[in-house]
Every structure is written in C-alpha cells, then in structure tokens.
Amino acid sequence: xxxxxxxxxxxxxxxxxxxxxxxxxxxxxxxxxxxxxxxxxxxxxxxxxxxxxxxxxxxxxxxxxxxxxxxxxxxxxxxxxxxxxxxxxxxxxxxxxxxxxxxxxxxxxxxxxxxxxxxxxxxxxxxxxxxxxxxxxxxxxxxxxxxxxxxxxxxxxxxxxxxxxxxxxxxxxxxxxxxxxxxxxxxxxxxxxxxxxxxxxxxxxxxxxxxxxxxxxxxxxxxxxxxxxxxxxxxxxxxxxxxxxxxxxxxxxxxxxxxxxxxxxxxxxxxxxxxxxxxxxxxxxxxxxxxxxxxxxxxxxxxxxxxxxxxxxxxxxx
Amino acid sequence: xxxxxxxxxxxxxxxxxxxxxxxxxxxxxxxxxxxxxxxxxxxxxxxxxxxxxxxxxxxxxxxxxxxxxxxxxxxxxxxxxxxxxxxxxxxxxxxxxxxxxxxxxxxxxxxxxxxxxxxxxxxxxxxxxxxxxxxxxxxxxxxxxxxxxxxxxxxxxxxxxxxxxxxxxxxxxxxxxxxxxxxxxxxxxxxxxxxxxxxxxxxxxxxxxxxxxxxxxxxxxxxxxxxxxxxxxxxxxxxxxxxxxxxxxxxxxxxxxxxxxxxxxxxxxxxxxxxxxxxxxxxxxxxxxxxxxxxxxxxxxxxxxxxxxxxxxxxxxx
Numbered sequence: 001x002x003x004x005x006x007x008x009x010x011x012x013x014x015x016x017x018x019x020x021x022x023x024x025x026x027x028x029x030x031x032x033x034x035x036x037x038x039x040x041x042x043x044x045x046x047x048x049x050x051x052x053x054x055x056x057x058x059x060x061x062x063x064x065x066x067x068x069x070x071x072x073x074x075x076x077x078x079x080x081x082x083x084x085x086x087x088x089x090x091x092x093x094x095x096x097x098x099x100x101x102x103x104x105x106x107x108x109x110x111x112x113x114x115x116x117x118x119x120x121x122x123x124x125x126x127x128x129x130x131x132x133x134x135x136x137x138x139x140x141x142x143x144x145x146x147x148x149x150x151x152x153x154x155x156x157x158x159x160x161x162x163x164x165x166x167x168x169x170x171x172x173x174x175x176x177x178x179x180x181x182x183x184x185x186x187x188x189x190x191x192x193x194x195x196x197x198x199x200x201x202x203x204x205x206x207x208x209x210x211x212x213x214x215x216x217x218x219x220x221x222x223x224x225x226x227x228x229x230x231x232x233x234x235x236x237x238x239x240x241x242x243x244x245x246x247x248x249x250x251x252x253x254x255x256x257x258x259x260x261x262x263x264x265x266x267x268x269x270x271x272x273x274x275x276x277x278x279x280x281x282x283x284x285x286x287x288x289x290x291x292x293x294x295x296x297x298x299x300x301x302x303x304x305x306x307x308x309x310x311x312x313x314x315x316x317x318x
Numbered sequence: 319x320x321x322x323x324x325x326x327x328x329x330x331x332x333x334x335x336x337x338x339x340x341x342x343x344x345x346x347x348x349x350x351x352x353x354x355x356x357x358x359x360x361x362x363x364x365x366x367x368x369x370x371x372x373x374x375x376x377x378x379x380x381x382x383x384x385x386x387x388x389x390x391x392x393x394x395x396x397x398x399x400x401x402x403x404x405x406x407x408x409x410x411x412x413x414x415x416x417x418x419x420x421x422x423x424x425x426x427x428x429x430x431x432x433x434x435x436x437x438x439x440x441x442x443x444x445x446x447x448x449x450x451x452x453x454x455x456x457x458x459x460x461x462x463x464x465x466x467x468x469x470x471x472x473x474x475x476x477x478x479x480x481x482x483x484x485x486x487x488x489x490x491x492x493x494x495x496x497x498x499x500x501x502x503x504x505x506x507x508x509x510x511x512x513x514x515x516x517x518x519x520x521x522x523x524x525x526x527x528x529x530x531x532x533x534x535x536x537x538x539x540x541x542x543x544x545x546x547x548x549x550x551x552x553x554x555x556x557x558x559x560x561x562x563x564x565x566x567x568x569x570x571x572x573x574x575x576x577x578x579x580x581x582x583x584x585x586x587x588x589x590x591x592x593x594x595x596x597x598x599x600x601x602x603x604x605x606x607x608x609x610x611x612x613x614x615x616x617x618x619x620x621x622x623x624x625x626x627x628x629x630x631x632x633x634x635x636x
C-alpha cells in the first residue's frame with residue numbers, strides 16, 4: 001500500500017494507447033479536451049463490469065482489462081464507428097501492484113491494437129469494478145442504428161454464437177466440455193473480438209445493427225421493436241460449434257449472451273457484398289440466419305415454429 | 319423486483335435534462351451520437367461515487383443523485399466549459415422502486431438546472447455505486463488548465479472552504495456543531511454548488527484553475543506542480559465559517575476535501591475584474607487567499623510560516 005492515488009495513476013494509467021485523433025489536452029487535468037474533426041460525429045457509450053456479476057471473481061487482471069475495453073468497442077462496432085478515446089473509472093479493494101501491472105499492460109495492448117487512447121479517469125478503493133466510457137467517431141450521418149430494418153431484409157450475424165455462454169457454463173461446472181472445445185469457448189468468453197472491421201460494410205449496406213451482449217433472441221428483439229418489424233430465425237442456420245449441434249444445445253446460441261458479435265439486417269440487393277466480405281475476411285464470416293418480416297417473431301426449429309415474442313434473453317434484475 | 323433492466327431504464331432514465339446541444343441520436347441504441355459544433359471542443363471527465371466511500375451509506379437517493387452530477391459538473395466548471403451531455407452507469411443492490419423514483423427525480427432536477435442531457439448508460443445489480451461521465455463544450459482553445467499559473471498571480475477561491483468537511487465530521491459524530499451551523503455544513507456536504515457561472519470569467523482572466531475536491535492544500539499543489547511555480551497562502555484570508563476561526567479549526571479548510579469550489583490563479587492586472595465579479599455574483603464571492611511565487615509552498619499562520627510541501631490533502635489509498 002505504498003502508492004497513493006496520484007502515483008498509481010501515473011504509474012499504471014499513463015500512455016495507454018494512441019488515437020488517430022490526438023487529444024488537445026490529455027489526462028492530468030480536471031478533464032480532457034478533444035476535438036471532433038469537421039464532418040464527423042461522436043459516438044458515446046458506457047459499460048460497467050463488476051466482479052462476480054460480469055466476470056467470475058477469479059478472472060485474471062489481464063482478462064478483465066481486455067473484456068472491459070472489448071465490450072465497449074463492440075458497442076462502437078455496432079454503430080459503425082471508429083474508436084478514438086476512452087475514460088476509465090476503476091474501483092479496487094486495494095492497490096495490489098502485481099494486479100495493476102497486469103491490468104495496465106493488458107489495457108495498453110488492446111488500446112494500441114484498436115488505436116484507442118486513454119484520456120482520463122479516476123480510481124478509488126471499493127469493491128472491484130471497472131467502468132469504461134468510450135468515444136468513437138463516424139462520418140456525419142453514416143452511423144447505423146437499431147431502427148432501420150425493413151421487411152424482406154436478410155438477418156446476418158458475424159462469427160459464432162453461443163461459444164462464450166458454453167465457456168461460462170463450463171467454468172461454472174454446469175456442463176463439461178471436451179478439452180479442445182473448452183479452450184475455444186473460454187477464449188470466446190474472456191477475449192471476445194470486437195468486430196470493428198465491419199464499420200465500413202455496416203455504414204454502406206446495413207439497414208440496422210446491434211451488438212450481441214444479452215443473447216441473440218433478446219438483442220434482435222430490440223431491432224424489431226425499434227424498426228417496428230418482425231423476424232423469422234432459422235435455428236439450423238445459426239453459426240455454432242459442432243458441439244452445440246450434436247448436443248442440441250441451441251439455447252446457448254439463442255439466449256446465452258456475451259457473444260459480442262454483430263447482428264445486422266441487410267437489404268437483399270446487397271447480398272453480393274456479403275459473399276465478397278466473406279472471401280476478404282475469413283475470420284469474421286457473416287452468416288444469414290433469417291429474414292425480417294412485417295410482424296411476428298418466430299424461430300424455425302426442425303419442423304416446429306416457435307413463438308419468440310415471450311422468449312427472454314439474459315436480463316439483469318430478473 | 320418486477321422491473322427488468324429495459325423497463326427500469328425506460329421508467330427512470332428517460333427524458334433527463336435537455337442540452338442546449340441536442341444529441342443527434344439520444345439513448346436507446348448501442349451508443350449515443352452527438353455533434354460538437356464547429357469552433358468548439360469537447361471537455362470530458364468521469365467520476366465514480368461509491369456508497370460508504372464517497373457518501374455515508376444512509377445518504378438519501380436524492381442527495382446521491384445530486385452529488386454524483388455536481389462533482390462532475392464541478393470538473394467542467396474548473397475547465398471553463400459549458401455542460402452538454404452525460405452518461406450514467408448505475409450499480410444497485412436491488413431495484414427498489416421508491417429509491418429509483420427519488421434518484422431519478424433528483425437527477426432530472428439538477429440536469430434541467432444545468433442544461434445537461436442524459437444520453438446513455440447502463441444499470442446492473444451490484445454494490446451501490448454511480449459513475450457519471452460528463453461532456454461539456456468550450457470555444458476552441460478557451461479552456462483553462464492547471465498549468466498556466468505565473469509568479470505574481472493572485473490565488474483566489476470561490477465560496478467558503480471547509481464547510482463540507484465540517485458537515486462530514488459532524489455527521490460522523492467526530493465533532494458536535496451548533497444546530498444552525500450543522501445545517502449549513504450538511505448542505506455544503508450533500509449539495510455542493512458547481513460553480514459553472516465562473517466559466518466566462520475563467521476563460522477571460524484566469525491563468526490556471528482547479529476544482530477543490532481533495533482539499534485546498536493538495537489541490538493547489540497540482541496547479542503548482544503543473545505550472546512549475548510555488549505559492550504563499552494566508553490562513554487568515556481563507557473564506558471560512560466563523561466557527562472555524564473561533565475553534566482554530568483551519569485544517570477543515572486546508573485539507574478537508576469535498577468543497578467543490580474553484581481555486582484559480584489570476585494575473586494582477588485583472589484584479590479589478592474580481593471586484594466587479596463580487597458585486598455581480600454575491601452568492602459566489604471570490605476571495606484572495608495568497609500569491610503565486612517562484613518556488614516553495616508555504617502557509618502563513620498567525621506569525622508562523624509553515625512548509626506545505628509535505629502536507630497531504632485527502633488521498634485515496636493512503
């Protein structure tokens with residue numbers, strides 16, 4: 001306990017990342033000053049991760065740092081924004097230097113990867129929790145919302161669904177996965193990849209987008225509600241690990257949460273762009289999982305049709 | 319426990335405040351979109367308040383909401399910025415509707431008063447804590463930092479010092495204040511007034527400014543360090559309640575913390591502006607408390623001179 005708040009910030013929270021958009025006044029004053037270039041808009045989001053709620057209490061400092069930034073970056077990805085700056089508020093039970101070292105190194109690494117720059121924050125003593133407020137930039141009116149889906153649009157998702165939820169169930173010993181699959185799923189849980197590479201594609205072609213944090217069924221419902229449309233989802237088309245198919249464990253992909261993939265609606269005329277995308281970005285495949293319709297919200301499961309209107313994704317306070 | 323996260327946000331966190339700078343896309347999507355008008359810069363800060371750390375556990379929801387916004391607004395005040403938007407991340411042990419009602423009403427009231435608009439946030443179940451990220455706007459390069467103080471500048475503070483710290487000591491039964499004074503001090507503790515009315519004055523005349531959250535001696539030291547100067551502070555000039563003078567309890571004003579007043583340095587040639595200010599704003603008097611000098615940091619106390627270099631204001635993690 002030899003560090004006070006100021007030396008702690010100086011040692012662990014200085015020089016984290018570098019934005020393409022250099023701050024006018026970086027951290028170290030009462031507030032940071034940034035300039036939004038002419039013709040651009042700022043995209044702002046905030047997310048808190050609490051120990052024991054959003055990650056198991058034994059999660060490593062590196063994984064916590066990674067995930068805190070990744071979930072916020074994922075919100076920017078869903079809006080088609082480019083990362084610029086972030087602020088961190090960190091509450092820590094004590095100033096464990098080894099923990100802070102690991103947290104800080106991991107934060108630096110991911111911030112550098114995504115050209116995101118730390119411009120301020122605060123630290124205090126309290127239960128372990130991390131709040132990150134992130135700001136991205138987007139060319140004027142080129143952002144993508146949840147409200148533009150139209151009947152006839154295809155519904156796509158990036159990557160795989162349900163892997164993170166499988167990882168969580170495995171780590172909580174609710175299921176036992178084969179070792180090789182467990183590794184993949186724990187990776188998906190602790191190191192979700194924010195899909196920022198989709199920004200240009202979303203801006204140009206998507207009619208709506210959302211990031212999948214609470215589970216596909218619940219999150220897609222937000223698009224439907226705000227766009228005032230319905231949807232048909234084909235269970236057999238969901239991009240999932242073979243383990244899910246073999247074990248008929250589709251609930252992990254439908255409502256498991258923590259995927260941090262992007263779900264989007266795409267007008268049919270842009271279908272050819274998906275094929276091009278999938279050739280160009282083999283690590284971020286887009287899969288068609290269904291279609292936007294006038295009304296109703298259903299899942300086509302084998303030969304059954306299931307009403308999804310009352311299905312609940314993961315919700316806090318349930 | 320009948321509300322889920324989405325209905326909770328809809329009921330308690332919609333339509334909070336109205337910014338002079340309307341958001342392009344307000345809350346309800348993955349992120350909010352705002353536009354910084356041409357010729358302006360964004361001023362960004364974040365602060366967390368944790369129950370039992372930043373406020374006593376029995377503090378009312380209304381006072382918690384008030385203080386969470388006020389401490390953030392105070393950071394903007396110190397930079398000479400105008401409030402625009404904020405995001406809230408709220409961690410709550412349960413969704414107590416009476417608590418949320420009171421919290422939300424209080425947040426609305428202060429947001430409206432300061433023309434600040436809620437544009438996003440998240441809620442989750444966990445120990446009671448509130449993080450607010452605030453964004454203000456300032457005309458290009460008209461912000462005020464901690465680094466511009468020059469030898470010969472006068473040091474000024476707004477309002478009264480030490481009242482909030484007295485209120486805390488009284489509420490923790492460490493001291494017993496007369497009833498009339500206790501009322502004033504608890505008001506200062508729970509309802510600090512962010513000094514946003516100083517923005518134009520600071521922009522035009524101040525060489526440096528900081529908001530006083532950790533106590534005068536420690537906070538002024540940040541100005542001295544970043545400006546590479548020293549200071550002489552006259553204890554007898556500190557604006558304090560008569561109770562502090564009578565009881566020689568200047569430590570509350572020197573290092574008590576939680577004042578949320580503005581401390582600024584002012585080149586001598588602008589002194590006449592202070593007299594004008596004090597006539598125009600009788601509720602936010604500026605008092606001269608000392609002078610910036612080349613080096614050293616001393617307090618003139620009766621006939622003694624005390625070295626402040628090793629004096630510590632309130633610090634977390636001590």
